[in-house]
Structure formats: structure tokens, C-alpha cells
Amino acid sequence: MSKYRAEPIDPGATADGFLEWDAHPLRGGFAARLYPTVAPAHRDISFQVTGPSGPVVRVRATLGPDQVSLWGLPAVLAWKPDAEPRHIKDGLATALDHLTETAARGGASRLVIGGAAEPACDPLAALLVDRGAEGTVQASAMVDLHRPAEALRADIRDSYRSLTNWGSRNLTLSFVNAANPDRAAFDLFPDFHARIAGGRRRDEAYWQVYWNEIAQGRAEMVLGFLPPENGEDGTLAAGSLVVWAGSTAYYASGVYDRDKFDKPLGHWPLWNTILRAREAGLSAFDLGEIPPRGHADDKEISIAFFKRGFTSGRSLRVKWVIGV
Numbered sequence: 244m245s246k247y248r249a250e251p252i253d254p255g256a257t258a259d260g261f262l263e264w265d266a267h268p269l270r271g272g273f274a275a276r277l278y279p280t281v282a283p284a285h286r287d288i289s290f291q292v293t294g295p296s297g298p299v300v301r302v303r304a305t306l307g308p309d310q311v312s313l314w315g316l317p318a319v320l321a322w323k324p325d326a327e328p329r330h331i332k333d334g335l336a337t338a339l340d341h342l343t344e345t346a347a348r349g350g351a352s353r354l355v356i357g358g359a360a361e362p363a364c365d366p367l368a369a370l371l372v373d374r375g376a377e378g379t380v381q382a383s384a385m386v387d388l389h390r391p392a393e394a395l396r397a398d399i400r401d402s403y404r405s406l407t408n409w410g411s412r413n414l415t416l417s418f419v420n421a422a423n424p425d426r427a428a429f430d431l432f433p434d435f436h437a438r439i440a441g442g443r444r445r446d447e448a449y450w451q452v453y454w455n456e457i458a459q460g461r462a463e464m465v466l467g468f469l470p471p472e473n474g475e476d477g478t479l480a481a482g483s484l485v486v487w488a489g490s491t492a493y494y495a496s497g498v499y500d501r502d503k504f505d506k507p508l509g510h511w512p513l514w515n516t517i518l519r520a521r522e523a524g525l526s527a528f529d530l531g532e533i534p535p536r537g538h539a540d541d542k543e544i545s546i547a548f549f550k551r552g553f554t555s556g557r558s559l560r561v562k563w564v565i566g567v
Contacts, residue, residue, distance in 0.1 A: 247294045247337040254289040254303050261301050263321035266489040267529065270319045270357065273456065273486050273493075275303065278314030280449040282307065285314050288345055292334045299326045299334035304342065310353045311346045317357030317562050318342070320367055332366050339370060346567040353566050360559035368561065376565035384530040384550040385558035388492075388521040395517065400552035403510055410511020414467040415477055421460035429454055432464060432482050436498050453484055453495075462486040462495075463519070467512045469503070481508040485516050490526035492516075494550075513553065529558065 254275035258264045265271035275287070285305035292300040304311055304318035312318050320338055322331045342354050358367050360380055371378070386395060396404065419429045433450045437443040456462035467481030483497040494516075499508040513530075520528050530550040534543055 245337065247292055247299075247333055249290045249292050249337060249341040252289050252291040252301060254287055256301075259298075260323050260325070261321040262324060263319065264301055264303070267491050268486045268488045268493040268495065269316055270303070270313070271488040273452075273461070273488055274313060274316060276455070277449065277452045278316070280446065280452060282314045284308055285312075290338075290341065292337045292341075294330050294334050294337075296326065296330055299323055299330050300338045302338050302342065306345060306349045306351060308351075310351050310355050311342055311349075311567075312355040313357075317355050317560075319357060322366070328366070332370070335367050335370055339374065343567055351567060353564055356563040356565070358561045358563060360561050368563075371563045371565060374565055376563045378561045378563050381560050381562050382533045382535075383558045383560075384533055384547075384554055385556045386517055386528040386530065386554045387556050388517075388526055388528055392518060392521065395521070395554075398553075398555050399514070403514075403552045406507035406510040407514045408511075409507050410467070410514075413506070414469065414481065414508070414511055416512060416515060417466045417468065419464040419466070420457060420462075424458055426454070428466065429457065429464060431466060431479060432484070432498070435479055435482055436496070439498050439501060453486075456486050461488070463516070465512050465516055467508065469506075480506070481512050483509075483512055483516060485520065487520070487525055490524075492520040492525050492528045494528070494530045509549065517553065527558075530554065533557075 255272050263270070268274065285307040288306050288311070289303045291298050300320060300322045302318065302320050303313055305314050307315065320335060322334060346354060356371065359365060364372065399407070417428060419425050453462060457464060462484060464484050465482065466479060468477035469480045471477045480500040480503050481498070484495045485492050486495050487493065494513070497509060497513065517528050530553060533547045533551065539547070
């Protein structure tokens with residue numbers, strides 16, 4: 244009988260010493276709460292591997308129509324960094340075996356797993372390479388919030404500095420957060436998003452997750468209003484949502500009025516949220532993935548160009564795919 248066993252675990256469980264379990268919104272509890280509203284065809288199969296010294300590996304994963312992943316994102320395998328190396332290796336091997344067996348029983352043809360991009364193979368990467376997995380580097384624009392605000396501003400694309408200045412003079416920002424849980428203001432965002440997107444793309448359950456994150460102090464919404472004209476109220480022209488897990492903030496959604504793209508609407512609200520994340524004591528601000536050339540449409544390329552303008556910092560991870 245194996246000394247290691249895999250047992251189901253609540254994907255919303257607290258970290259309990261597993262540092263990577265909730266280190267980023269897209270790999271932690273936020274994804275477990277939001278993505279069931281986006282990818283309902285997936286079924287949660289999260290589990291924990293326990294060995295001779297206790298719990299050693301945790302896996303946040305789902306079984307989808309043709310793959311084991313995390314609601315379509317790379318699955319997360321986290322281990323206790325203070326465990327003995329042999330227990331980590333054997334625990335990870337047990338986790339990969341369990342994932343493979345679950346995929347085969349569920350008719351899935353592959354595992355999609357995320358991992359750090361490091362100069363030397365970590366124990367998970369070494370096991371995946373030995374099992375014939377293929378790795379693809381994924382890059383994100385990442386701001387190091389440990390740096391002084393002056394250094395962060397100097398890192399912004401030259402043309403963006405004047406655009407943030409324009410926004411600071413011409414946009415009125417309103418924040419919805421745990422200190423100001425204004426539901427009426429929050430509800431402006433889904434309607435604004437639907438108008439700009441040409442129709443409502445997400446249902447009420449999706450937006451309720453964001454509201455819950457705000458109420459629990461794990462997210463903030465910023466709304467940007469242009470000055471009132473002809474005695475009318477200010478016009479909502481920009482909005483964004485930032486969520487965080489561990490010490491990392493993530494730029495989850497940004498919407499800007501396309502009819503007013505002659506004005507630099509997005510620069511000041513985003514730069515302001517970066518500064519606010521720094522002031523809140525967070526360590527990193529992830530602006531989102533930068534897709535490789537040939538794997539994105541014109542809109543995605545434009546969005547990536549916008550994100551890259553706020554930092555020269557990059558975060559690299561590996562997306563591993565292994566056939567079953």
C-alpha cells in the first residue's frame with residue numbers, strides 16, 4: 244500500500260503553509276469562485292496528497308470536456324516548501340498519477356498544469372519533463388511594488404506620463420471597496436461593460452463574485468467620470484476591477500468608452516490603482532498576459548501594448564501540457 248494518498252479538498256481552503264495555494268488570483272481562491280460561472284462544463288476535482296509526514300501537496304484542478312486544468316486555466320500544484328525533498332517529489336508524483344488516472348476515467352486527453360519559470364528545474368518541472376510534457380512560456384506585464392513610486396513612474400512609457408497627467412486633471416475617480424461598499428456604484432460597471440461590449444456577456448452570478456470579493460476586502464473597483472456638461476452629471480467613461488490574493492494584485496477587467504477614445508481614458512485610472520496597491524502594502528501588480536506574436540488578434544495585441552506601457556517588468560511562467 245502506498246505511503247501517499249490523495250483525498251478531496253475544498254478549493255477554497257486556507258493556505259496552511261502551501262505558499263502557492265493562493266498566491267495569485269488566477270491560481271487561487273478567486274479563480275475557484277469566479278470561473279465556475281464562466282466554464283460550467285468543468286467539474287472541480289481538487290485534492291490533497293498526504294504522506295508519512297502529513298499533507299505535502301495540494302492540487303487545485305477541474306475535469307473539463309477534454310482536459311484536466313483549472314476551469315480552462317493551468318491547474319495548480321502547490322507543495323510545502325519546508326517538507327523534505329523526497330516527500331515533495333513523491334507527493335508530486337502521486338498527484339500527477341492521480342490526475343492522469345482521473346483524466347483517463349473522465350475521457351480527457353491531456354493535463355494542463357502551471358508552473359514557475361526558473362533557471363533550474365523545480366521538482367514539479369523535473370517530473371513533468373521526465374513524463375514527456377511540453378512547456379510553453381507565458382509572460383505577464385508585472386509591476387514590482389517594492390520599488391519607490393518615483394521609480395515606477397520613471398518606468399512608464401514616456402508618452403503615457405503626459406496621458407496620466409491629463410487624466411488626473413480631467414477625470415474624477417470614484418472607488419468601491421470594503422471601506423466604501425457602494426452597491427449602486429458597483430452596479431454601474433456591469434451595465435457599462437455591457438454597453439461597451441455590445442451586450443451583456445456575463446450573468447449576475449459572475450458579477451456577484453466580484454461584489455463578494457470587494458465586500459471581503461480582496462478587490463477594488465475604480466470608476467472614472469468626465470466633467471459634467473450642460474448641467475448634466477459627469478459621464479462614466481472608464482472603469483476597472485482589481486483583485487488580489489496573497490501579496491499580488493491583478494488587473495482583472497478594464498472598460499473604456501470607445502466613443503471617447505480621442506481622450507486618454509485608461510491611463511490615469513490604471514496608474515492610480517497601481518499606486519493604491521503599493522500603498523496598501525501589496526508586493527506585485529500583474530497587468531495580465533502578453534500573448535506571443537501570431538497567437539492574438541488585433542484587439543489583444545493593442546491591449547498588450549497598453550499594459551506594457553506601464554512597466555518594463557515581466558513575470559514568466561510555464562504552461563505544461565502532457566498527454567494522457
